[in-house]
Amino acid sequence: MDNLSARIISKIDRDRTHGASQLAIMGLEGLKSFAGSWQGDRVKEFCEELQLLIEALRIVRPSMAAIANLVERFQYQFEFLYSGTLDEVRASAIEIAEVLVQDTTDASAQTARTMAGLINDHEVLMTHSLSSLIKSVLGLVVDKSVHVVVTESRPGNEGLLLAEYLSTKAIETIYITDAQVGLWVPKADKIVIGADTILADGAVVNKAGTYLLALAAREHDIPVYVGCESYKWSKVSKDQVALEEMDPDELQMPPLDGVLARNIYFDITPAELITAWVSEQGVEREW
């Protein structure tokens, strides 16, 4: 793999603050910048190296179906244009990536609008972690005088970034530890979460802690809405999905003999805990 490809993969691999949609767009932008800056002169070589980058992007973040799905769409469309001069092939790759980025952005925007439409004036909303989609949704309901309960989302504390955003939008926000979720769910009108992947049966892969939030919500009859653009849907089942584990040093545990820190980033919320799945195609109440 060439240097640029390695940098693209490494950046997505190390990222801890962006959700699946943003990293998927980062992957498409990576394909575009690879195509635009590749230094060789043979079409075959260009396609082979592009293929290596595609393969690496498909597996770099296995808990996020969006990346693999969008890269596969790129690959599918690109293979029809395999012939031609290097300039033609290069231009095609760039155009396909650009169109997919636009489609992705449009799908997110439409999903956010649909989700915002489900929120009523003065509601108390609760979320977990940082989802670019939920950020957009909350930005769209500024005039509805909602209140938002935000969790820290250890170990990365992405919840703090969301709280910072809500502060700039003058949305009244409560910031709590992940352990307090059970105390605040009964005060919420709705739970709104993003997703890294929707599994074949509708189960939701999202930041660890989402499952506990959804369990508490069911206990108190609080509806759980998941924002999940169609490019996040996967054919994979819960037994096949890889839940990424990150560096245990993120927990900042001092070294202790016989004690192992673990840092699994994602958990699975079964479909029966979800009230509705919201995508650019509308609101589904059954999967």
Added chain:
Amino acid sequence: MDNLSARIISKIDRDRTHGASQLAIMGLEGLKSFAGSWQGDRVKEFCEELQLLIEALRIVRPSMAAIANLVERFQYQFEFLYSGTLDEVRASAIEIAEVLVQDTTDASAQTARTMAGLINDHEVLMTHSLSSLIKSVLGLVVDKSVHVVVTESRPGNEGLLLAEYLSTKAIETIYITDAQVGLWVPKADKIVIGADTILADGAVVNKAGTYLLALAAREHDIPVYVGCESYKWSKVSKDQVALEEMDPDELQMPPLDGVLARNIYFDITPAELITAWVSEQGVEREW
């Protein structure tokens, strides 16, 4: 209130690392040291000041019934000995406190032995926060080759103190964020927790996050055992109990306009999520 009494109350008020049993013993020791070091010469005045300390101890940590219960036992026994010389009254107060400390210690030790008896070889145990009782239980099962999953327990990270203890005992331990609880419960054989208070209907007041652990445990049919010496039992219902809130600065959120950090320390786990209550009187499977 005199200086010593104020120091005793302040110490218990500010403590973030000891559980209800240890703080209750600290309260009894406080009564003893007050009695031993009081400088006046009139019995009436001694009793009045002791009464002020008792009243302050009863309310200093409202989520921990153990402190009020043991202080009330002290008061009940002391009132029978209200007459006599100052030296006699002083000696009685000291003796009552000493006997109650011993009773409390004995009850905890018996509860720990009973709870340890419920644990089988090679089991995976999971707990939340730091309970002196659970620490004793785990110390008693060192020979059973158990594995323990310990949560950080934000914001105080008392789980780290438990992990340090388990390390010294060479008990294999996994240390996780509170948000990962749902990922690890299915791997556990038993959940073992302490309690700050047992409410009138058997519900458990314990460190925030316990409720989520118990919800996940029911979902996966993992039994939940609560260690609760009888001095932790309360006649208060869940609508009457005060869940203490601590300094929100413990969350270390930078100042943000419109964002309020909240730091409620305890939550309530309903009785239907508890498999058995273990005390010095034995194992109860229904409350």
